[in-house]
Amino acid sequence: MKAIVNRSSSTKERILGAAEVLFAQRGFEGASLRQLTAAAGVNLAAVNYHFGSKDKLVEQVFRRRLDTLNAQRLAALGSARESGNDRLEDVLDAFIRPALKLSHEDSGSLFMRVLARAFAEHDDSLRQFLSENYGHVMRQFTAEFARLLPHLSKEELYWRIDLVTGALTHAMSGFGMIQRKQDVSEGAHLEQTIQHLIRFAVAGLTHP
Amino acid sequence: MKAIVNRSSSTKERILGAAEVLFAQRGFEGASLRQLTAAAGVNLAAVNYHFGSKDKLVEQVFRRRLDTLNAQRLAALGSARESGNDRLEDVLDAFIRPALKLSHEDSGSLFMRVLARAFAEHDDSLRQFLSENYGHVMRQFTAEFARLLPHLSKEELYWRIDLVTGALTHAMSGFGMIQRKQDVSEGAHLEQTIQHLIRFAVAGLTHP
DNA sequence: CGTATGCTCAAACGATCGTTTGAACGCCTG
């Protein structure tokens, strides 16, 4: 039978947390399991025991954040359509707000850097994993953009979406611009940043 | 005395070429010197003989492309100002055109992927190298943008420039969108792409 | 109590990493 109290959850979580930090700092290949387990305060063998391999650990680092992130995105998109608030700004809000909220959490900004790395790396297995598990989210948003921008050709639309996502990924990976200002509350700054990114994205998508 | 015919240039060039390919594919840490020298058809020790270390090789991979790229950018910016064509579109053209021309060369597109990797990696030594050697270029263009967009606050301007450069870097690193179409000539497609990126950047910089 | 079970641990595995070494080669110069 299984143990009633699964003590391994603590170890697993500490590994995932340390992995997120080190992957953001040194990359997937640059961060070794010895650095990682030392930072997490666990034994070296714990990674292979709990995750099977380093590659599986990388997948879990993505899953832990992207499962909820993309679920929130789709939920926000759905409720926007349902309530009739489905202008371009609303669709972009549904896409941007969950990611920006995540990047303002405890170590969520580090994950955005990990995500930016994954975009830059043209590693096929990683891209395949992301496409298989989260491709439908991007597809749904793309369809929504196509509906709201019917005058754009398919090629034109894809290109603009590509440029906008590039800008957002770049910005949210924490290049210093999206930092809390001292004289405004965290909630107010988050709202300012969201409106900022939405206006930029709208301009990039709708320009003549 | 020195050898009249420097035969080592062939070896050095082959190493630099192979390094560009493998760094783009597997990253700086992921590409080993053994893979690299095997692909270049040279001996393993040749890298340390000609470049001193792997890190120095990485620097030279950047230097070989960025020296001419940024020189072209500054030259284009200078001649634009000189001839009076210094609207926002012209400044952006001076910034984008040399990079896009490079990305259409033999293996130039691979270098743009290497560059995108460098942006994603928050490695301090690499960022310091790029800032020390090519920071003045970005500073000069930023000053030009500030002159042409005087109604924007400093913070606002930096943010927009950050988003635009993120979009351009992302797009030019070859995510499939900027590919030659079959039914247009290379020169025409290059011109279309440039105008495309410029219009996007103008929209992102000037939106109200 | 005895014994599975889940987990942690130190130690070692073979492989591969960047780098160094010293001999050998080809070529120019005096």
Added chain:
DNA sequence: CAGGCGTTCAAACGATCGTTTGAGCATACG
């Protein structure tokens, strides 16, 4: 021809990599 020089080469260096092993520990269950 002799000697020096720039370059290439196979081989080895110590370090570090991801992974595996088997003993040890604690807890839950018959």
